[in-house]
Amino acid sequence: xxxxxxxxxxxxxxxxxxxxxxxxxxxxxxxxxxxxxxxxxxxxxxxxxxxxxxxxxxxxxxxxxxxxxxxxxxxxxxxxxxxxxxxxxxxxxxxxxxxxxxxxxxxxxxxxxxxxxxxxxxxxxxxxxxxxxxxxxxxxxxxxxxxxxxxxxxxxxxxxxxxxxxxxxxxxxxxxxxxxxxxxxxxxxxxxxxxxxxxxxxxxxxxxxxxxxxxxxxxxxxxxxxxxxxxxxxxxxxxxxxxxxxxxxxxxxxxxxxxxxxxxxxxxxxxxxxxxxxxxxxxxxxxxxxxxxxxxxxxxxxxxxxxxxxxxxxxxxxxxxxxxxxxxxxxxxxxxxxxxxxxxxxxxxxxxxxxxxxxxxxxxxxxxxxxxxxxxxxxxxxxxxxxxxxxxxxxxxxxxxxxxxxxxx
Amino acid sequence: xxxxxxxxxxxxxxxxxxxxxxxxxxxxxxxxxxxxxxxxxxxxxxxxxxxxxxxxxxxxxxxxxxxxxxxxxxxxxxxxxxxxxxxxxxxxxxxxxxxxxxxxxxxxxxxxxxxxxxxxxxxxxxxxxxxxxxxxxxxxxxxxxxxxxxxxxxxxxxxxxxxxxxxxxxxxxxxxxxxxxxxxxxxxxxxxxxxxxxxxxxxxxxxxxxxxxxxxxxxxxxxxxxxxxxxxxxxxxxxxxxxxxxxxxxxxxxxxxxxxxxxxxxxxxxxxxxxxxxxxxxxxxxxxxxxxxxxxxxxxxxxxxxxxxxxxxxxxxxxxxxxxxxxxxxxxxxxxxxxxxxxxxxxxxxxxxxxxxxxxxxxxxxx
Ligand SMILES: Cc1cc2nc3c(=O)[nH]c(=O)nc-3n(C[C@H](O)[C@H](O)[C@H](O)COP(=O)(O)OP(=O)(O)OC[C@H]3O[C@@H](n4cnc5c(N)ncnc54)[C@H](O)[C@@H]3O)c2cc1C
Numbered sequence: 224x225x226x227x228x229x230x231x232x233x234x235x236x237x238x239x240x241x242x243x244x245x246x247x248x249x250x251x252x253x254x255x256x257x258x259x260x261x262x263x264x265x266x267x268x269x270x271x272x273x274x275x276x277x278x279x280x281x282x283x284x285x286x287x288x289x290x291x292x293x294x295x296x297x298x299x300x301x302x303x304x305x306x307x308x309x310x311x312x313x314x315x316x317x318x319x320x321x322x323x324x325x326x327x328x329x330x331x332x333x334x335x336x337x338x339x340x341x342x343x344x345x346x347x348x349x350x351x352x353x354x355x356x357x358x359x360x361x362x363x364x365x366x367x368x369x370x371x372x373x374x375x376x377x378x379x380x381x382x383x384x385x386x387x388x389x390x391x392x393x394x395x396x397x398x399x400x401x402x403x404x405x406x407x408x409x410x411x412x413x414x415x416x417x418x419x420x421x422x423x424x425x426x427x428x429x430x431x432x433x434x435x436x437x438x439x440x441x442x443x444x445x446x447x448x449x450x451x452x453x454x455x456x457x458x459x460x461x462x463x464x465x466x467x468x469x470x471x472x473x474x475x476x477x478x479x480x481x482x483x484x485x486x487x488x489x490x491x492x493x494x495x496x497x498x499x500x501x502x503x504x505x506x507x508x509x510x511x512x513x514x515x516x517x518x519x520x521x522x523x524x525x526x527x528x529x530x531x532x533x534x535x536x537x538x539x540x541x542x543x544x545x546x547x548x549x550x551x552x553x554x555x556x557x558x559x560x561x562x563x564x565x566x567x568x569x570x571x572x573x574x575x576x577x578x579x580x581x582x583x584x585x586x587x588x589x590x591x592x593x594x595x596x597x598x599x600x601x602x603x604x605x606x607x608x609x610x611x612x613x614x615x616x617x618x619x620x621x622x623x624x625x626x627x628x629x630x631x632x
Numbered sequence: 633x634x635x636x637x638x639x640x641x642x643x644x645x646x647x648x649x650x651x652x653x654x655x656x657x658x659x660x661x662x663x664x665x666x667x668x669x670x671x672x673x674x675x676x677x678x679x680x681x682x683x684x685x686x687x688x689x690x691x692x693x694x695x696x697x698x699x700x701x702x703x704x705x706x707x708x709x710x711x712x713x714x715x716x717x718x719x720x721x722x723x724x725x726x727x728x729x730x731x732x733x734x735x736x737x738x739x740x741x742x743x744x745x746x747x748x749x750x751x752x753x754x755x756x757x758x759x760x761x762x763x764x765x766x767x768x769x770x771x772x773x774x775x776x777x778x779x780x781x782x783x784x785x786x787x788x789x790x791x792x793x794x795x796x797x798x799x800x801x802x803x804x805x806x807x808x809x810x811x812x813x814x815x816x817x818x819x820x821x822x823x824x825x826x827x828x829x830x831x832x833x834x835x836x837x838x839x840x841x842x843x844x845x846x847x848x849x850x851x852x853x854x855x856x857x858x859x860x861x862x863x864x865x866x867x868x869x870x871x872x873x874x875x876x877x878x879x880x881x882x883x884x885x886x887x888x889x890x891x892x893x894x895x896x897x898x899x900x901x902x903x904x905x906x907x908x909x910x911x912x913x914x915x916x917x918x919x920x921x922x923x924x925x926x927x928x929x930x931x932x933x934x935x936x937x938x939x940x941x942x943x944x945x946x947x948x949x950x951x952x953x954x955x956x957x958x959x960x961x962x963x964x965x966x967x968x969x970x971x972x973x974x975x976x977x978x979x980x981x982x983x984x985x986x987x988x989x990x991x992x993x994x995x996x997x998x999x
Contacts, residue, residue, distance in 0.1 A: 224701060224919045225634050232633075487993065501994070504987070511986035514993065515938045519909030522916045525635040532633050540912065543905045605904055606897035610877055613892040
């Protein structure tokens with residue numbers, strides 16, 4: 224048992240580090256991460272950085288070279304991830320495209336379409352969003368209603384999507400629709416990709432609990448999509464969606480925000496009732512729990528990496544990452560704010576103010592536990608797909624979709 | 633990165649698992665629990681034949697000289713099968729104390745016997761109903777002899793070699809006592825887990841030799857043992873998860889398998905999460921133990937806390953999943969519930985290990 228690289232891995236790591244060292248700034252500490260002053264500014268910086276990555280041959284590592292990738296092995300992707308995390312580099316905005324739209328295009332688009340759409344996804348020139356959830360269908364995403372009707376070789380789309388992250392700055396979207404409302408729920412779906420500038424698409428930002436607006440309602444009114452932009456067969460949209468949902472689960476990793484180190488260092492410097500917080504037993508106990516969770520996730524990841532390094536398929540241990548880290552973040556954020564006493568609820572505009580990080584986590588964690596599969600849905604997946612327990616009884620099995628109760632009543 | 637057990641180690645684990653299944657180790661645990669014997673002598677003899685007790689003892693002292701990773705995989709299987717033998721006392725504690733702190737003559741005199749199982753070791757540490765500290769240990773060592781009373785000594789009634797913590801006037805050290813020495817009075821104690829025997833032991837001017845050690849070495853011994861105990865806890869936790877799942881799949885209520893009820897599925901998912909966290913932390917402990925890493929105190933406390941939590945979660949929710957059956961003497965659920973409590977208590981409680989964990993991180997981060 225060791226944490227050492229094989230010679231090839233070490234060579235790759237050095238190559239990655241060297242390139243990063245001459246193109247990016249090393250972080251000064253764990254808290255020293257990149258943050259943009261505004262969404263606009265962030266998007267601009269991400270695009271510049273992604274272009275640089277692409278020119279250096281470090282974009283979309285596992286993709287074929289013809290589409291802008293590097294044809295790296297899974298273990299090389301992991302090593303890259305470890306090295307890049309040492310640097311203060313822009314991030315965000317591109318994950319949905321590269322992590323979810325990319326794989327589905329790779330699997331279902333024509334060669335011509337791949338050559339047209341994948342390279343700009345890799346360079347960051349074009350941004351994609353995921354148009355799945357609807358007001359009446361989130362966890363039960365196969366219950367979507369957005370209507371698709373075919374006339375000749377053109378589809379007409381009518382309906383509404385919701386919670387669409389980044390729709391307001393996206394160039395394209397992957398879209399799941401209902402093409403046959405008389406078929407059972409999972410059978411009548413059809414999948415497309417769509418130009419977000421198409422006439423009839425209206426994007427309305429939704430104000431989030433944090434006050435920001437990263438996600439949107441997207442309305443479709445007689446939007447035309449050529450049949451050539453259909454991905455998979457008519458009625459096979461569920462199968463195609465599963466490809467992206469599987470990739471989504473792989474793409475969402477650790478929740479970002481304050482973790483054990485931040486809570487620990489806060490407790491070591493913070494006064495609590497006349498003593499250092501770290502001397503308080505209930506504080507120590509909580510810290511120990513978070514350390515064990517963090518460490519468990521870290522070494523679960525190392526077990527994954529080891530399997531990849533041997534060319535094996537990793538075990539199911541990664542299925543616990545989002546649940547454990549989302550809940551841990553929520554607890555740590557709450558703890559951090561609690562430690563600051565009443566000051567914890569005061570908003571501060573000061574750069575790097577202690578409470579900002581915890582306030583950020585306070586909002587963020589609540590979203591992480593929902594986005595990309597709620598905690599409850601993930602537990603269903605663990606019990607069904609990992610442990611092999613039976614699926615839930617479904618009240619809608621076999622019924623034509625238009626006879627099933629959906630949404631809010 | 634190679635953060636996995638090797639193919640050989642996994643094969644050893646498989647051998648241990650099949651052997652303990654074939655020997656119906658869990659049934660034997662029940663027999664010890666219900667019977668008069670302190671442990672299963674036949675299973676113990678077979679474990680010795682398999683060479684398990686000799687695993688980490690150096691070859692020059694009659695051991696196999698394999699590493700701690702081998703011992704970890706064996707420990708996991710012993711925990712999974714509730715093996716009713718003095719293995720942990722003799723191997724993780726007594727043998728380890730002598731290997732790490734014994735002088736040449738102590739090693740020569742004791743390790744070969746511990747390797748062949750002719751000697752059974754026990755660790756006599758607790759004295760009262762609070763956790764032992766350097767300040768509260770009252771067992772004393774003067775003029776080459778020990779005096780004092782120890783309680784809840786696992787395998788104390790069957791051991792013939794004792795490792796005892798005692799104060800010598802300047803601090804607490806480890807002492808080595810041969811079971812045939814004068815002045816040893818052993819009283820078996822009944823516990824929550826009678827599948828593992830316990831005793832109180834009173835030493836009265838009992839001849840003993842010192843293992844070259846101080847209080848920090850006592851803590852080090854506990855750290856090393858904690859990793860191995862964690863693997864037993866991990867094995868037990870996983871066994872409970874598997875039992876709960878299997879029972880749920882075959883039990884029907886309201887016209888369907890109870891495994892299709894979400895409350896049961898989510899219970900199992902929570903067990904899975906706890907087991908995976910514990911397993912990953914146990915691997916970290918195994919790495920630290922087998923490489924003598926300076927991180928051992930942190931790694932040991934981490935895996936100890938994590939594995940204790942997983943076993944607790946899984947053993948109690950396994951009973952819950954079984955409904956009324958889970959509360960019967962007849963079903964095995966309680967055997968695991970008992971063992972979980974025994975293992976959680978034997979080298980210090982959750983609160984102590986959590987405190988140690990944060991303490992070790994404070995020391996590691998002293999800036
Ligand atoms: C920050 C954020 C970003 C998002 N970005 C996108 C995006 O870019 N594109 C997109 O398509 N969607 C996006 N979503 C939507 C997200 O996928 C859904 O919100 C999520 O799947 C839950 O669906 P819902 O909101 O309809 O809640 P519901 O499905 O109504 O769930 C409500 C509650 O019921 C529980 N529940 C539902 N079904 C079950 C069940 N079978 N068993 C047990 N409990 C159940 C849920 O766990 C939850 O607690 C985003 C959401 C958030 C919060």
